Amino acid sequence: MVETLQNLHLGFSIALTPSVLLYAFAGCVIGTLVGMLPGVGPLAGISLLLPATFGLNATTAIVLLAGIYYGAMYGGSTTSILMRIPGEAASVMTCIDGYEMTKKGRAGPALAIAAVGSYIAGTLSVVGLMFLAPPLASFALRFGPPEYSALLILGLLVLAYMSSGSMPKALVMAALGLLLGMIGIDTMTGFFRFHYGLVELGDGIGVVPVAVGLFGISEILLTAGQPVPPAVHKPRLRELLPSRQEWRDSAAPIGRGTILGFLIGIIPGSAHIISSFVSYALERRLSKRPERFGHGAVEGVAGPESANNSATSGAFVPMLALGVPSGPIPAVMMAAMMVHGISPGPLLIKQQPELFWGFIASMYVGNVVLLILNLPLVGLFVNLLRIPYPFLYPAILAFCVLGVYAVNQSVVDIWIMTAMGALGYLLRKFDFETAPIVLGLVLAPMLEMSFRQSLAMSSGSYAIFFNRPIAATMLFVAVALMLLSLRPLISRGKDWRRSVGLEEKRALREENP
Amino acid sequence: MFTSDRIAGSALVLLAVVTAWETRRLPLGTLHNPGPAYMPLLLALILGSLGLVVALRGGGSPALGALRWPEAGHAVAILAGCAFAALTLERLGYRLTVFVVLAFLLGFVERKRPAVVAAVALGLSFSSYFLFSNLLRVPLPRGPWGL
Numbered sequence: 001m002v003e004t005l006q007n008l009h010l011g012f013s014i015a016l017t018p019s020v021l022l023y024a025f026a027g028c029v030i031g032t033l034v035g036m037l038p039g040v041g042p043l044a045g046i047s048l049l050l051p052a053t054f055g056l057n058a059t060t061a062i063v064l065l066a067g068i069y070y071g072a073m074y075g076g077s078t079t080s081i082l083m084r085i086p087g088e089a090a091s092v093m094t095c096i097d098g099y100e101m102t103k104k105g106r107a108g109p110a111l112a113i114a115a116v117g118s119y120i121a122g123t124l125s126v127v128g129l130m131f132l133a134p135p136l137a138s139f140a141l142r143f144g145p146p147e148y149s150a151l152l153i154l155g156l157l158v159l160a161y162m163s164s165g166s167m168p169k170a171l172v173m174a175a176l177g178l179l180l181g182m183i184g185i186d187t188m189t190g191f192f193r194f195h196y197g198l199v200e201l202g203d204g205i206g207v208v209p210v211a212v213g214l215f216g217i218s219e220i221l222l223t224a225g226q227p228v229p230p231a232v233h234k235p236r237l238r239e240l241l242p243s244r245q246e247w248r249d250s251a252a253p254i255g256r257g258t259i260l261g262f263l264i265g266i267i268p269g270s271a272h273i274i275s276s277f278v279s280y281a282l283e284r285r286l287s288k289r290p291e292r293f294g295h296g297a298v299e300g301v302a303g304p305e306s307a308n309n310s311a312t313s314g315a316f317v318p319m320l321a322l323g324v325p326s327g328p329i330p331a332v333m334m335a336a337m338m339v340h341g342i343s344p345g346p347l348l349i350k351q352q353p354e355l356f357w358g359f360i361a362s363m364y365v366g367n368v369v370l371l372i373l374n375l376p377l378v379g380l381f382v383n384l385l386r387i388p389y390p391f392l393y394p395a396i397l398a399f400c401v402l403g404v405y406a407v408n409q410s411v412v413d414i415w416i417m418t419a420m421g422a423l424g425y426l427l428r429k430f431d432f433e434t435a436p437i438v439l440g441l442v443l444a445p446m447l448e449m450s451f452r453q454s455l456a457m458s459s460g461s462y463a464i465f466f467n468r469p470i471a472a473t474m475l476f477v478a479v480a481l482m483l484l485s486l487r488p489l490i491s492r493g494k495d496w497r498r499s500v501g502l503e504e505k506r507a508l509r510e511e512n513p
Numbered sequence: 514m515f516t517s518d519r520i521a522g523s524a525l526v527l528l529a530v531v532t533a534w535e536t537r538r539l540p541l542g543t544l545h546n547p548g549p550a551y552m553p554l555l556l557a558l559i560l561g562s563l564g565l566v567v568a569l570r571g572g573g574s575p576a577l578g579a580l581r582w583p584e585a586g587h588a589v590a591i592l593a594g595c596a597f598a599a600l601t602l603e604r605l606g607y608r609l610t611v612f613v614v615l616a617f618l619l620g621f622v623e624r625k626r627p628a629v630v631a632a633v634a635l636g637l638s639f640s641s642y643f644l645f646s647n648l649l650r651v652p653l654p655r656g657p658w659g660l
Contacts (some may be wrong), residue, residue, distance in 0.1 A: 037580070047558045051645075051649075051651045052651060053647045054650075054651070055650045094633040109598065132625055166567075166570075168563050168567050168570065169518075169567055171563050172522075172525055172560060172563035172564055172566075172567055175556055175559045175563060176525070176528075176560060178556050179532060179553065179556045179557065179560060182552060182556065184554040186549040189540075189548065189549050190540055191540070191549040193539060193549060193550075193553065194535060194553075217591075217595070220591060221584065221588040221591055221592070222584060223584075223586070224584060224587040224588070224591060225583055225584025225585075225586065225587035225588070226583075226584060306527075360658065370651075382526060390619070390623040390625070391619070391623075391625075391629045391633065393567065393591075393618075394615045394618040394619055394637075395615075395637055396631075397591065397594065397595070397614070397618070398611045398615060398637060398638070398641060399615065399641070401595065401598045401610075401611065401614070402607070402611075402641060402645060402651075402653070403604070405518055405602060405607075405653070405654075406645070406652070409652060411599045411600075411602055411603055414595065414598055414599035414602065415596075415599045417595065418592055418595040418599060420529065421591075421592065421595065426598075427521075429517075429580060429582075430517045430518070430520075430521045430580075431517065431518075431574075432521065448552045451547075452547055452552075455545065455546065459545075460543075460544075460545025460546055461545070472598075489629070
């Protein structure tokens with residue numbers, strides 16, 4: 001405990017230096033704007049700004065990118081509440097009751113509850129990250145190639161199991177991502193696989209063009225031809241204060257959302273999205289008057305908004321402690337750290353304490369910055385939404401081209417982005433999720449390397465995966481998940497995910513394409 | 514009946530077959546000592562199997578004809594803009610390429626007034642270059658006349 005506090009002191013001494021503070025502030029502002037703009041989610045936002053961090057040192061770069069991530073979580077709620085347009089996918093559930101509150105003239109309190117809930121959840125989940133990541137990293141030092149193989153297989157299966165659509169569809173997307181990750185030079189033998197004469201593919205397909213294509217470009221393709229968004233409600237500062245009853249109704253959902261979001265954040269998957277769906281379902285189930293949900297219940301705003309912010313910090317736990325990203329956004333963050341010569345994993349906390357603790361402290365600072373930014377400046381940010389989409393999307397497209405090219409100075413990446421944009425558009429039309437592709441792409445080289453190293457260690461015996469207790473336990477859980485998921489496949493019965501609200505995502509997406 | 518899942522599943526099976534065929538050029542290795550083709554072939558088999566499951570279970574998904582494509586025209590134009598950027602970025606430079614892409618999307622696709630198109634395309638291409646290249650030191654290609 002004393003050691004943690006000393007480390008935190010070290011972290012604050014770094015986070016409160018003017019340059020780091022400035023980048024945390026810039027990240028929060030950019031993230032808020034990214035979260036508000038339909039078509040630029042946190043993943044595309046982080047990917048696009050990655051080249052701009054090349055000139056920064058590792059700490060400021062990661063602080064800036066993390067600021068964009070949790071800034072986007074805050075920003076997404078504003079458009080959901082005021083316009084019923086989720087700026088990013090995690091805010092979809094906030095649309096339901098947030099917009100109903102706006103229609104009843106309670107937009108200000110909805111925004112205030114979302115901001116305060118996000119602040120509390122964000123701050124408390126950083127405490128969780130601070131206490132959980134170091135012991136987990138110490139434990140992970142026992143991991144060898146078989147344990148990493150088992151962990152990566154488990155991660156992909158959990159991602160598929162937690163997805164909102166059908167599990168075979170999520171798994172097939174993960175397999176596609178893993179297959180894309182096979183392109184490039186095989187590090188163990190030097191064979192150049194699936195290159196078709198393109199030398200640029202030697203290092204494989206980059207995560208940035210794939211992420212920007214699948215998320216940013218496909219969103220533009222789906223949205224550009226749609227009708228003009230509805231008029232924007234602009235609340236005044238004095239309208240922001242919630243009533244005493246609204247505070248009372250929100251307190252417990254904020255607490256539950258914080259814990260739930262953090263726990264879901266640690267599990268692989270699109271944690272921030274899933275957590276908001278599960279939180280909404282939980283609040284509706286626990287409510288004494290569930291009929292109010294969908295008609296402006298403040299709990300329907302407080303719970304999901306707290307949960308998605310809490311999940312943001314939770315998602316950093318496996319990334320920082322194990323070096324294994326739990327979703328596409330931590331995967332891009334990990335790529336950003338690698339660009340700066342840092343390998344996230346069990347040794348990070350010991351070898352780079354100033355980076356780890358500076359990052360933790362900057363998250364506390366970032367949450368305060370966001371609370372200050374979000375409420376008084378909401379009227380200012382809303383003006384951005386007044387830019388007609390026919391002007392907005394060409395500008396976003398130009399930034400996509402710029403950001404993707406700048407990472408490797410390669411036009412091949414722009415071709416990959418274009419192809420992935422078209423693929424993402426078609427997949428979303430056919431109701432497939434694209435997040436498993438990105439995660440599969442990132443995990444593929446790790447999985448192949450650890451798998452082949454394991455076999456080399458055991459002279460080709462597969463028993464190595466079952467003789468070691470940690471690897472065997474993880475594989476057992478993976479098999480159990482597979483069997484559980486087969487049940488609805490065979491019986492066509494009711495899936496557990498329907499009961500926690502994950503099925504609602506599809507319904508809402510259809511309503512709000 | 515041609516449903517969306519049946520079509521998508523069949524396309525994935527086809528992709529898996531093509532990938533498996535492509536791995537023949539690489540050494541497969543053995544079960545106990547996998548070569549560079551081992552993992553891609555294994556993944557192609559998994560992809561094909563899951564694609565088959567999606568196709569077989571896809572009877573209840575929406576019919577292909579029921580899918581609506583109102584934004585398809587815009588989508589094709591935007592993808593053409595991306596392809597143009599990939600072809601010309603290193604030949605024409607960032608500013609000229611982005612200017613042409615923006616002018617095409619705003620003027621041809623969105624039918625905005627020429628003066629507005631020129632002002633937005635010129636302003637955005639030059640200001641984004643200044644922000645990223647000059648201030649943030651991100652190297653961006655220059656074209657003819659140093660543009």
